[in-house]
Amino acid sequence: MSRRVLSDGLRGGRVGLGLPIVFVLAFSLSAACSGRSRSSTKASAEVIAADSNRFPHELHTGNDKRITSYKDRGLECKDCHPQEDVRKGLAPFPGGNDHAPCDDCHKEEFYKPPGAFCKNCHVSVDITAEGATKMQVFPSRGSKKVLASNFSHRDHLDKGGMESAVGFHLGCDDCHSRDEKTGDPLLPRHDACARCHEGKAKKVMSMSDCASCHKQSKVDIAQGRIMITEGLIFSHGDHVQDRAGASIGCESCHEDVALSTEIKDVSVPQMQECAKCHQDPKRTPERVRIAQCKVCHEGMVDGNTPRTHLTGSTLPENHNLEFRANHAEQAADENANCKYCHENLSGNSRDSCFQCHEVMRPKDHMLGWRNENHGREASVNRDRCATCHQADYCTACHSIPPRSHQPLGEFRLGGHAESARFGLTSCMACHTYEDTCSRCHRGVR
Amino acid sequence: MSRLRKIRRVLAGVVTGAAVVGSTSVALAESPMDLRLKQLPQRELSTLNMRSAAAEDASVSKKEAPAAKAKTSRLEYRAIPTQYRDIKERVIFKTNVGYGLDVSQLSGNVAQTGFAPGDVVDAQGNAYADNRNYLLGDAIIGTRGVLMPSLNSYFLSRFQLDAGGGQFTAMNYVYDGDESQALLIRAGYAELDGLGGEKGGVLDSIYLRAGRQYRYGSNRFVANFDGITAAYDHRMAEVSAFFGQRVSLFFNDDPGLLAGAGVKLRGEEIFGYPADLNVDFMRYDAGGDDAAAPIFIEANSRARVARNTRLYFRGRFIDDGTDGDNSSGIGRLGGQVRQSIGDDLTVIADVEKNFARELAFDYIGASPIDVVNVGQELGLAIGTPQNSTLIGARANYQLTRNFEGYAFYRNRLVKNAEQSDAFSRPFQEFGIAGSALIGKRLTTTGQYKFRAHDLDATGNLEGSAFDDTTGTGTKQLHELSGEARYNFGKKKASAAFGGYVRVLDIESPYAVLDNDGRGGVRFDVGYWPTSLVRLRTTGEVAQPSQSIAADIDAMVSLRVLMEANF
Structure with missing residues (x-):
């Protein structure tokens, strides 16, 4: 028995030395390699591919001499975003007026044929067809908002605080007006802010003080969306009422929004939030139940519902x-x-x-399994054992004399006879006639 | 608009138009092109609609020129996840720590075998101990894309420490032994899933894994080893190779070396047909001058021949590494068809042909006789594989929304049954099972199974060979089991209670036992104080056979565990 070592584990020697070596090798390779990959993080590293610097705000607000010397006073927000337009929520993106005021500084670029510079703002420039010259989406998916608004949902949804500060309180729809066609809530524009911040809330934060809201922050607006790797079909307009006609409040899905103090706190709801209704037949019809992948996922005809999409004890179908x-x-x-x-x-x-x-034993591996049952099952399905257990696992146990073999001396001499009468098969699980029985017994009964 | 702006716009139009004409060679002979901009860029409304990253990518890439595409940057990668959700998505952590107590008191009876453990001591002089207690647990740590995007790691281990009790008991477990080691590392590796470069390029398609790992063959050979796996994973095919020292997880035998390779062909990508073919090769050198170096070649194929029909084929070729006449050949061939009929019924039919060349257990226990050194230690002398065919069928039917039924049947046909032993006798088995969801939270399952072995009565006759076990073993088995589980909500609490009864008819050349019963009950209660922690208590009471193990009273097992999960 002294030869016997149960599991190699961290024991020194042959295996104990091998394990760290291969780890060092692996990490050395890691250090030597760089770049993109197909790893399990590809959702975050590859699928979301966008120019994070399509319009470099930081270059237009920094201390570069070309910025600070603009009109001998320095470039200000209002030079690109006229205050009156901003307050009305109109044309917040500069350039709509025949590329003014961009051409104040970039004059030569507008005399060149369409090129890379145009792509700061346009998808492409095509003058041969009406409407062919389209704007880039800004800010682009996966980019960072360099001048994201320093907006606190918590402060704006704090009814008491709002009442005492400005005499009224807000609901979601007060800022997130709905698209008339789709019913989708829109991201509020400056005119929505101006309704209060040019009026009663002006003293708290004035629309003319851009920096009070837009601070250099580099907010990663993709945060929380990295798991959305398939085309997701979702319409806020379809989520106004449930099946029973009860209204669906924003907080039903955006549970934490009333607690968020920064824009980066606002993330996409997790699937469990969806499942609360989409698993409940009282709130959703069968055709949009959570198991119908294609309702939300483009190109996903069928599949098994992941547990993250489920609630309660529901198993995948x-x-x-x-x-x-x-x-x-x-x-x-x-x-x-x-x-x-x-x-x-x-x-x-x-x-x-x-x-x-390794962590979930089959249900039939109960207390009596090792003692009495496993051999009988192994005799009809050896493959099943081999799925998890190598032969050395079996040998490790089968090399220990069972309690019936004690004391071993007596058992050898004749104590084994009764055991063998009832369990000859058990004997043959470890012994063969040649290696054990033949020492004393003739070859026949 | 000022005059200056008008002039500039005309000049810009002329320059732009000239460039377009020059590059596209459009004929302008008859009607000059109107070079004025027809539309000024329009602002796009931003909505809260979640945009598809893939779709947006596609729309951009279709329109963008190659030069601009190359400038497209990726989402900035964070080597170390710092935000909760990011950590949760890139770090896997699970651990169980607990205490176990096993009790098996003596009944005071002498077993029919004549054995009374209370009267004897073991080889070390230990008296029978009716309990043992121990600490147990497991730990799993994995990372995905930490430090660098392509770097993953995984560590899987478990431990068991004897805290008291004895080794001479009815509750043996595999950690027993003079040199028992508490910590068992099943896996511990790091892997690089891509070495950089263009997506889909050569470097990006290379995969490396180093450390303690395991590999499944196409027909389920399982190889644990410390070593390296390298693969080239193209969308149409994967080619891989591995090499290392076999890990003997439970026994200090000479682990030997193993090496192999594999190919996966993905028919969907190659032919547009949903069928895959996997082939694996492995050579195992057990070490030592006289040790054979067997070779295994396994293959499987799966095909989706119709929307609801899947076919599986599998096979194994074995060369045992010796020079004998019958040293190589096919070990097994099998197939399965899986058919869904409507939304509620699934039918599976299986057939597998085993040849005498087949492995006795796995590639380590390839021979039925000498798994380890039998001269010094007992081996796993399971029966010699026989030429046999196993046929089976299963059907699962969703009777109602809350109730499903399941039936199964198996039959092993042995070509030369008279040459078989207790481990390879013909048998028939069938069973039925049902599962019902009562209300929203109570799930009940139950199963009945019957198995009949075709024992050979002539094998029990006086004068038959001593090791002839063709008439020995289980003749019939009836098993009834059931469980009820109540769930209080996901990650809140759950409680399960179940039990089983097995009744066997057993025969041997010397004894016949009819209706020999044994059974047990168990419970499993879990409670989540937080979504990351579960407290769990499991218990079991089992009554062993009062014919074969009359010396043992009821066996009791209790485990209290704390599970942390991230």
Whole structure:
């Protein structure tokens, strides 16, 4: 028995030395390599590809001499964003007036054929067709808002605070007016702010003081959206009332919005929020239930609902009784989506059974399993054992004389006879006639 | 508009128009092109609609010139996630820590085998101990894209520490032994999923993993090893190779070296047809001058032949590394068809042909006789593989929204049954199961299983071979089990209670046992004080066979665990 070592683990020597070496190798390779990858973070690293600096505000607000010497007083916000227009919520983007005032500084660029400079603002320049010259989306998805508004939802939704400060309070729709066609709420423009900040709230924060709201912040507006990797179909306009006719308040999905003090706090609701209604037949019809992937995900015809999309104890629909007993083929599939729910998995499609079964024993592995039952099951499905257990696992136990073999001397001499009468099969699980029995017994009964 | 602006606009139009004409060679002979801008750029309203990142990417890439496309930057990558949600998406952490107590008191009876453990001591002089208690747990830590986008890591371990009790007990577990080691590391590796460069390029498609890892063959050979895996993962195919020292997780035998390679072909990408083919090769050198170096080649294929029909095929070729006449050949061939009929019914049919060349257990226990050094230690001397065919069918039916039924059947046909042993006898098995959701929170499941082994009575006759076990073993098995689970809400609390009864008819050359029963009950209660922590208590009471183990009274197991999950 002294030879026997149970599990290599962190023990020194052969394996203990090998493990750190390969880790060092792996990390050395890591350090040597850089750039983009196909890793599991590709949702955040690749799918969201946009020019984060399409219009470099920081170059227009910094201490560069060309900025500070503009009109001998320095470039100010109002030079590009005329105050009157801003207050009306009109034309907040400069350039709409025949490229003024951009051409004050970039005059030569506008005399050149369409090129890279144009793409700061335009998708393309095409003068041959009406409407072909389109603007870039600004700010672009995945970019940073250099001058994001220093907006606190908490302060604006604090009814008591608002009442005492300005004599009235606000609801979401007061700022997020709805698109007339789609019913979608719009991001408020400056005119929405101006309604108060040119009036009763002027003393708190004046519209003429741009910097009071727009501070250099570099807010990552993509934060919280990195998991949305498929085309997501969503319409706020469809989420006004539930199936029963009850109104759906903004806070139903944007639970934490009333607590957010900065724009970066506002993130996309997580799927559990959706599931609260889309799992509830009283609030949603079957056709938009959470299991209907294609309702929200473009190009996803069918699939299993990840647990993150579920509430309560609901299992994915394909986790029926048959699946629970026999899921080897599905779990081995490259596209297996076990990782979405089973949190102990690495997430790599190259991995499967161990990561789950190491921490989730099959249900029939109960107390009597090791003592009496596993051999009988192994005799009809050896493959099932081999899925998780290498032979050395079996050998480790089968090398320990069971309690019935004690004391071993007596057992050898004749104490084993009764045991063998009732369990010859058990004997043969560890012994063979050649290696054990033949020492004393003839070859026949 | 000032005169100066008008002049500038005309000049700009002329210059722009000239450039367009020059580059596109448009004929302007008859009607001069109107070079005035027809529309000034319009502001786009920003809505709260969530835009599809992929869709936006596509729309931009279609319109942008290559030069501009190259300038497109990525979302800034954070090497170290600092925000809660980012950490949650890139770090996997789960641990269980708990205390276990196993109790198996002696009944005072002598087993029918004549054994009474209370009267004896083991080889070390220990008297029988009716309990043992221990600390146990597991820990899983994984990272995805931390430090660099392509770097992942994963660590999977568990531990068990004896806190008291004895080793001479009915509650053996695999950690027993003179040199028992508490910590077991099942996996610990780092991997690079891409080495940079253009997306889909050569470097980007290379995958490296180093550390303690495991690999599944196409037909489920399982290799644990400390080593390296390298792969080139193209969208149409993946080619991989691995090499390392086998990890003997539970036994200090010579681990040996193993190496192999694999190919995955993705039919959807190659032919536009949803079928895959995977082939794996592995060579295992157990070490030592006389040790054979067996070779295994496994393959499987899966195809979606119709929207609701899937086919699976699998096979294994074995060369045991010796020079014998029958040293190589096909070990097994199998197939499965899975058919969904409507939304509610799934039917699966299985067939597998095993040949005498098949592995006894796995690539380590390839031979049925000598898994380890039998001369010094006992081996896992399971039966010799026989030529046999296993056929099976399963059906799952969603009877109502809250109730489903399941039925299964298996039959092993053995070509030369008289040469088989207790481990490879023909048998038939069928069973039914049901699951019902009562209300919103109570789930109940139940199953009945019957199995009949075709024992050979002639194997029990006087004068038959001593090791002839064709007439030995379980003749019939009836099993009834059930469980009810009440869930108080996701990550709030749950409680489950279940039990089972097994009744066996057992035969051997010397004894016949009819209706030999054993059974048990168990409970599992979990409570989440927070969404990240679960407190869990599981318990089990089992009554062993009063024929075979009459010396043991009810066995009791209790575990109290705290699970942290991130």
